[in-house]
Amino acid sequence: MARTSFAATFAAKIAPPEMSVYLDMAYGPSGHMQRDLGDPAILWRAAFQNSVPVGYVKVMPMSLPYDAAVPGALEVRQLYVDEGVKGAGVAATLMAWAIDTARAHDAGELYLAVFDDNVRAVRFYARHGFAKVGRFDFVTGGQVHDDGIWRLAL
Numbered sequence: 001m002a003r004t005s006f007a008a009t010f011a012a013k014i015a016p017p018e019m020s021v022y023l024d025m026a027y028g029p030s031g032h033m034q035r036d037l038g039d040p041a042i043l044w045r046a047a048f049q050n051s052v053p054v055g056y057v058k059v060m061p062m063s064l065p066y067d068a069a070v071p072g073a074l075e076v077r078q079l080y081v082d083e084g085v086k087g088a089g090v091a092a093t094l095m096a097w098a099i100d101t102a103r104a105h106d107a108g109e110l111y112l113a114v115f116d117d118n119v120r121a122v123r124f125y126a127r128h129g130f131a132k133v134g135r136f137d138f139v140t141g142g143q144v145h146d147d148g149i150w151r152l153a154l
Helices: 002-010 016-027 032-037 091-103 119-125
Strands: 045-047 052-061 075-083 110-114 131-140 143-154
Touching: 002 016, 002 052, 002 075, 016 032, 045 091, 052 110, 075 091, 091 110, 110 119, 110 131
Parallel strands: 075 110
Antiparallel strands: 045 052, 052 075, 110 143, 131 143
């Protein structure tokens, strides 16, 4: 589900060779997702429909390149939902969990990164109170993408 959702969301933005490299690095057998599943500092929430995963989100210690974050700030990483459930409230439920989790951990601020061109996601995060505070380069293979760094004061 994670691999499929990322590929569907960014197929028009990432060239096929770079997409393949990124998908293996992120979701392959020894990729970031496998590593993150074993990291106790990374909190996960998944959504299921008829016992099939349709979405997930991670909340983790701040790793984005943004020096103005308060100590203890957390980061939403990889909120993705299956194409078939977009618009059905799954993402909103996952985001509510992420915000509640950050508040329960007294994070003070919650950050995330989003492709500037991902208009649907940008609107979604703005509706949930996030505001763009910075940017950085997100690299997939040899392709560089503009990502916004977004912040929510808790």
